[in-house]
Amino acid sequence: MQRYFLDNNEDFIVGEDYFHIKQVMRMKPQDEIEVCKKDGCYLVQISEISDKVYFHIIKPLNANQPLIHITLIQGLGKSDKQEIVCKYATQFGVSEIIFVPMQRSIAKYDDKSIDKKMDRLKKIALEAARLAHRDEVPEVTYLEDIKKIKNNFDHRFIAYENTKETTFLDKVLKLRHHERIALVIGPEGGIDEKELSYLKTQGFTTVGLGNRVLQTEIASLYALSVIDAFMQTINS
Template sequence: MPLHFVTTDAATAAAGDVLTLTGAEAHHAAAVRRVRAGEQVTLGDGRGVWLDGRCTAVDPKRVEVEVTARTDVPAPRPRLVLAQALAKGDRDELAVQAATELGVDEVIPWQAARSVSRWNDAKAVKGRARWEAIVREAAKQAHRAWVPEVAEITSTPRIAARAAASHVIVLEPTGEVRLSAVAIDPAQGEVVLVVGPEGGIAADELALLADAGATIAALGDTVLRTSTAGPAALAVVSTILGRW
C-alpha cells in the first residue's frame, strides 16, 4: 500500500510536477517509513486533493516526488461532527484519534459541566494544537483526502445553538430511542454527535440540548467510556448513511 504524506504544495499540483517534502514530513518519509527512490507514494493537501506519485530523490531533509496522477475528492456530505467532552487522562485524545480514522469531518472540544479536565486561557490553545496534531497524523495513517477540522473549545449553549441548522444527536444511556433507529436525512448539512465526559452529561445540559431540538439517543444496553462512545456512534451513523 502506498504511503501518504500531506503538503500544502499539493493544492495546485498536476501530473508531471515534482513536489518536495521537507522538515518533519521528509524526515518521516526517509528515516521513519524508509521510503526509497522509485517507490510509489500518495500526497495530499488535506482539503480533497489526492496525488499519486513516485519518489525520485530521498534524503532525511528532502524528498522529491514526481506526480503521476491527480484526483480531487469532494468533501463528504453530510458532514459528521463529534462534539467530544474534555476528559481526564488521554481518553478524549483516544476518542479524537479513533474518530478521525473512522471518518469524522470535524471535532469540537466541549467543556461540559462535569468535565474533570479544564481548558482555560493558554491551556485551550495548547489543547487545540494537540488535538490538531492527533487529527493530522490519524488522517495520514487512514489515507484520508480530507483532514478533519478541530474547532475552538465550545460550551453547551453553543452546541445547542447548532441544532437550529444541524441534526444534533446526544449520546445518552437513558435515551428512549436507539441510535440505530434514528432517522438521518442524507441531505442534512451535518450530523453532530455529542459525547459527554466520564461523569455523564448533567441533567440541565440534557434539558437545554433537548429543548433546542437535539435527539437524545442510546447506543445500546451498556454504558460506554467517553473514549469509545463517539467512535462507536460514528460507525453506526456511517452505516446508516451508506458511507460504509
C-alpha cells in the same frame, strides 16, 4: 503506503514530512508515496531528495471523503481520553471534533495550556487520518462553553443512556448524503440536566447508543459506525 498531507498544491514536500521521508522512512528516488494536496490525493513517485522532496504524480487516487459531515461535540474527559477520541473517531470518519468542558468534566484546561494541548490532538488526528487513508484531516478545536456552538446542523443528537426514544437506527435512516450532523457525547459523569435542557431548546434530541454503558472516549464510534454503514448503503 505512506500518506502525507500538504497544505498547498506544489509538487514538493518540506518541513516535518520532508524529515519523515528522508530520515525516518529513509526513502529514495523512485519510491512511491501517497500525497494529499488541497485539490485531492495522488499516488506519486519521488524524483529527487535534496533540499526538498520532489515528486511527480502517477495517478489521482479515488476520493475517500466522508459521505456525511459529522461534528462530534465531546465533553472534556480525564487525561488521555481526548487522545483516544482523536485517534479512533478520525478512523471512524468524523469530520470535526469540538472539545467542550461540561458541567461534570473533571479535567478542565487552563487558558495557557489549551493551544499546546490542541496542537497535540491535531497531530494525533492527522496521524490517524494518514493511517486510515482518509483524504482529509478532521478539524479539532476547543470551545470554552457549549452555548457557543455554532448551530448550523441538519440533525442534532445527544447520546443519552436513559432515553426512552426510538432506536438509533430509526433516526439514522432519515439521514442523507452531505448533511451536517452534530453528536454530543458527555464526559465520564454524563450530561448534566441543565445542559440537557439547554441543548433541547437548541433542537437537539436524545438517542440511545445500544443498551450498554459505553465509556465516553469510544461512545461516538457506535454512532459513527451505524451512520457510515447506512451511508454506504444509500450510496450503492
